[in-house]
Amino acid sequence: xxxxxxxxxxxxxxxxxxxxxxxxxxxxxxxxxxxxxxxxxxxxxxxxxxxxxxxxxxxxxxxxxxxxxxxxxxxxxxxxxxxxxxxxxxxxxxxxxxxxxxxxxxxxxxxxxxxxxxxxxxxxxxxxxxxxxxxxxxxxxxxxxxxxxxxxxxxxxxxxxxxxxxxxxxxxxxxxxxxxxxxxxxxxxxxxxxxxxxxxxxxxxxxxxxxxxxxxxxxxxxxxxxxxxxxxxxxxxxxxxxxxxxxxxxxxxxxxxxxxxxxxxxxxxxxxxxxxxxxxxxxxxxxxxxxxxxxxxxxxxxxxxxxxxxxxxxxxxxxxxxxxxxxxxxxx
Amino acid sequence: xxxxxxxxxxxxxxxxxxxxxxxxxxxxxxxxxxxxxxxxxxxxxxxxxxxxxxxxxxxxxxxxxxxxxxxxxxxxxxxxxxxxxxxxxxxxxxxxxxxxxxxxxxxxxxxxxxxxxxxxxxxxxxxxxxxxxxxxxxxxxxxxxxxxxxxxxxxxxxxxxxxxxxxxxxxxxxxxxxxxxxxxxxxxxxxxxxxxxxxxxxxxxxxxxxxxxxxxxxxxxxxxxxxxxxxxxxxxxxxxxxxxxxxxxxxxxxxxxxxxxxxxxxxxxxxxxxxxxxxxxxxxxxxxxxxxxxxxxxxxxxxxxxxxxxxxxxxx
Numbered sequence: 223x224x225x226x227x228x229x230x231x232x233x234x235x236x237x238x239x240x241x242x243x244x245x246x247x248x249x250x251x252x253x254x255x256x257x258x259x260x261x262x263x264x265x266x267x268x269x270x271x272x273x274x275x276x277x278x279x280x281x282x283x284x285x286x287x288x289x290x291x292x293x294x295x296x297x298x299x300x301x302x303x304x305x306x307x308x309x310x311x312x313x314x315x316x317x318x319x320x321x322x323x324x325x326x327x328x329x330x331x332x333x334x335x336x337x338x339x340x341x342x343x344x345x346x347x348x349x350x351x352x353x354x355x356x357x358x359x360x361x362x363x364x365x366x367x368x369x370x371x372x373x374x375x376x377x378x379x380x381x382x383x384x385x386x387x388x389x390x391x392x393x394x395x396x397x398x399x400x401x402x403x404x405x406x407x408x409x410x411x412x413x414x415x416x417x418x419x420x421x422x423x424x425x426x427x428x429x430x431x432x433x434x435x436x437x438x439x440x441x442x443x444x445x446x447x448x449x450x451x452x453x454x455x456x457x458x459x460x461x462x463x464x465x466x467x468x469x470x471x472x473x474x475x476x477x478x479x480x481x482x483x484x485x486x487x488x489x490x491x492x493x494x495x496x497x498x499x500x501x502x503x504x505x506x507x508x509x510x511x512x513x514x515x516x517x518x519x520x521x522x523x524x525x526x527x528x529x530x531x532x533x534x535x536x537x538x539x540x541x542x543x544x545x546x547x548x549x550x551x552x553x554x
Numbered sequence: 555x556x557x558x559x560x561x562x563x564x565x566x567x568x569x570x571x572x573x574x575x576x577x578x579x580x581x582x583x584x585x586x587x588x589x590x591x592x593x594x595x596x597x598x599x600x601x602x603x604x605x606x607x608x609x610x611x612x613x614x615x616x617x618x619x620x621x622x623x624x625x626x627x628x629x630x631x632x633x634x635x636x637x638x639x640x641x642x643x644x645x646x647x648x649x650x651x652x653x654x655x656x657x658x659x660x661x662x663x664x665x666x667x668x669x670x671x672x673x674x675x676x677x678x679x680x681x682x683x684x685x686x687x688x689x690x691x692x693x694x695x696x697x698x699x700x701x702x703x704x705x706x707x708x709x710x711x712x713x714x715x716x717x718x719x720x721x722x723x724x725x726x727x728x729x730x731x732x733x734x735x736x737x738x739x740x741x742x743x744x745x746x747x748x749x750x751x752x753x754x755x756x757x758x759x760x761x762x763x764x765x766x767x768x769x770x771x772x773x774x775x776x777x778x779x780x781x782x783x784x785x786x787x788x789x790x791x792x793x794x795x796x797x798x799x800x801x802x803x804x805x806x807x808x809x810x811x812x813x814x815x816x817x818x819x820x821x822x823x824x825x826x827x828x829x830x831x832x833x834x835x836x837x838x839x840x841x842x843x844x845x846x847x848x849x850x851x852x853x854x855x856x857x858x859x860x861x862x863x864x865x866x867x868x869x870x
Contacts, residue, residue: 261763268788269762276755371591377598377869378776380804395787470754471783475595475776477749522744522759529715529744 246493246509249543253516256539261523271402273519274512275394278404279304279463281511283482284489285408285415285504286459289452290355291490292419292502294432297456298359299344301482302366307337307464308474309370309379321385333468334461340366341457345450363483371476380473387472394469404466408508411462416504418455425502428452432499489514492544513543583838584619585611586638588631589649589673589827591624592869595776596800599824599870600649607828611835618835628655635659645669645834649827653678671834673827685837686847687830689822693852695725698771698797698820699732701854705817706794708737709768712760714777716748725773741767746777753780761788769795775802775819782815800824801855801863802870810860819855821863824870826850 257264264270283300290297311333318325340362347358373379381387396403419425427448430438439445468474491497492513493506517539521532587608592598601624608620623638625631628651638646639662646668650656657678664670664682671685680686702711713729716722730740742760746752753772760767761784770785770793772778778798785793798805799820808816829850837844855863 263762266762269759272758272762276758375592375598375602375869377592377595378802378804471750471780473750473779475750476592476598477747477776478751480749518755519759522756523763530718532745 243494243503243506245548246503246506246513249492249546250509250513250516252546253513253520253539253543257516257520257523260520261525264520264523269519269523271405273515275402275404277511277515278408279467280482280485280489280514281408281508282411282459282463282466283456284486284493284507284511285411286456287486287490288415288493288495288502288504288507289419289428289455291487291495291497292432292499293428293449293452294435294499295348295355295449295452296359296487297344297453298356298483299340299363299366300456300460300486301479302363302370303337303340303457303460304464304467304479304482305370305474305476306340306366306373307333307461308468308478309373310336311464311468312379312381312472312474313373315386316382319383321383321389323389325386326390330465333464334458337457337461337464338454339457341454341460342450344457345453348453349446349449367476370474370478374474374476378473378475381468387469390469390472392469394466407462407466411459412504412508415455415459419502419504424448424451429500429502432496432501434500485511485514488540492540514540517543581615581838582617582619583615583645583835584621584641584643585645585647585831585834586635586641586643587620587622587647587827587831588634588638589622589624590631590651591626595802595870596822596824599868600827602868602870603825603828604831607831611831615835615839618838620831620835625651628652631656632659635663639663639666639668643668644838645671647671647673647827647830647834649673650675650677657682669834669837671830673830684845685830685833687826687833688847688849689826690849690852691721691724691822692728694799694820694822695728695730695773696732697852697854698773698799699729701797701818701820702738702769702771703733703736706738706769709794710739710741710764710766711769711771712757712764712767713740713743713771714746714753714756714773714781715743716745716774716777718745722773729771729773746780748774748776750776750780753777754784755780757781757784758788761785761790766792769793770797772796772798774798775800775805778805778816785815800870803865803868806855806860806864809855809857810864812857817856819860819863821853821855823850823863824868825865 287297311329314332315325315329318328344359344362347353348355393403398406427443430443431445431448489510490507492510494503495501517536521527521536527535587604589600589604590597592601604622608622611620612618621638623634625634631651646663648660653675660670660677661682670683672683673687674689715726741764744756746756770781772781775798778796781796795815795817797818799822801819801821801823805816805819809819833844
């Protein structure tokens with residue numbers, strides 16, 4: 223008897239969990255239907271591919287943010303970090319001057335190295351300085367942003383070598399078996415992220431740290447190392463996003479990545495990760511990023527929203543989508 | 555006789571002095587220049603031109619000292635004005651961050667008997683300024699609009715707007731007025747924040763939404779670059795040309811090289827800072843009257859005059 227009771231209990235729990243994880247997908251479907259009603263062009267393959275491709279930067283960055291937020295941290299510096307990394311990467315490419323794969327590989331290495339170092343800096347200051355991550359990353363946000371403005375002298379950092387640009391261009395505009403490269407990139411990043419978060423001891427430590435730091439410490443979780451690592455992962459994700467971003471316009475300006483941090487955090491929260499930590503949903507995050515981009519897309523495709531009101535309608539749609547999502551799992 | 559010879563020699567010396575500017579040695583003047591720090595392309599250009607002009611003017615008028623200060627926001631600009639006043643300036647050239655915050659600080663400087671030159675964004679109280687130098691935003695829209703009406707004559711265009719501001723509004727309403735009555739029709743317009751990435755996205759969506767677009771008014775060179783990349787990706791042949799604006803050097807170069815997609819550009823030169831500095835210096839070193847309002851025309855840059863607007867060393 224007791225055995226059956228236990229089993230139904232477990233089954234029930236698993237079922238509710240599934241609904242929670244599914245709800246961002248349900249919000250996505252609702253939005254897709256809304257989009258199709260607004261403008262039939264919405265559902266064309268080219269439009270949908272454009273939108274999903276565009277969401278790649280935020281999606282990749284948000285996968286990293288999922289780790290940071292799930293562990294109870296926050297990183298506001300990702301937008302500035304992306305701009306700085308893009309700037310340094312382009313300057314490196316210009317400095318090397320070649321137009322071959324080797325040059326490109328070195329530039330990419332510089333980008334990933336720098337962004338990982340930026341993440342490490344954030345992590346070390348948060349852990350060893352024992353300062354609120356909000357303050358630390360607000361500070362580094364200003365630092366990284368100013369550095370890129372200084373490097374660009376307020377202007378634009380542009381890839382000078384035309385041949386190299388053409389060589390690199392397919393990383394944003396190309397596709398493999400009909401799927402644009404950025405989409406493949408963010409699916410890969412999400413898959414690896416999900417693997418780390420759900421299937422490794424480190425992933426479980428991240429969640430433990432986010433739910434209750436004291437309990438995690440008493441259970442022997444290496445708090446400092448885990449926390450610093452989440453910021454490094456965030457940094458590497460920013461680096462990967464930059465690798466996909468640079469070939470699009472081949473330049474970095476002081477406005478590159480402006481407000482990306484807010485979009486990344488929004489994507490993470492829409493995806494079902496708790497802002498207070500303790501829960502992390504990588505696939506939900508990716509869907510959250512796509513949802514944000516779809517909402518913007520629907521606004522431009524619609525004929526009845528004045529350009530002055532786009533922001534208001536966009537905000538309302540995001541709130542309604544979240545309400546739909548909540549009512550779905552409250553109903554279960 | 556000897557005295558007359560001396561007088562002649564002195565007079566000759568003075569004449570030569572006028573020619574080389576050596577006469578200015580008798581006149582020590584300090585001009586303070588307060589402008590926003592380089593936070594985007596246009597202000598980057600403004601800072602570049604301010605620094606270049608400071609060097610030029612100091613060379614042309616010995617005894618003249620030009621102090622250039624850049625500030626990242628309105629509050630620090632007010633502090634910068636205090637610092638400049640402390641250095642006993644005779645004239646202030648100021649490009650205010652915004653009208654509201656800086657009207658009073660500039661009035662305080664004025665009370666010390668300093669000549670005030672205001673650039674671009676006016677103050678709340680125009681009686682403070684002695685000299686006012688501004689770009690022409692309505693003209694910026696009008697000239698672009700006229701080009702569309704004259705060149706395209708007939709067709710559907712899309713418009714990308716900047717950041718919702720008075721300035722953006724003046725440009726767009728005058729653009730609309732200029733194409734009124736012609737066969738050119740705006741089928742869509744959307745804000746893209748003077749940002750390359752936003753312009754890229756908006757243009758991608760415009761291209762999905764409208765099967766035929768004849769031309770694009772991007773109203774800004776950063777936005778024009780994003781638009782061009784979106785068009786290239788979509789491999790669309792229907793768009794005849796894209797018009798940006800503000801005279802970014804890369805875009806002026808393309809006009810100069812005769813790029814079919816970028817036939818013209820409209821100026822809104824960051825070098826208007828340089829104009830203001832020259833006018834201010836001239837009011838000390840010449841007898842020509844300088845006080846008043848100077849509005850720099852928005853100019854159409856075409857293949858023929860592009861080289862006059864091309865500054866390869868400027869960051870913008």
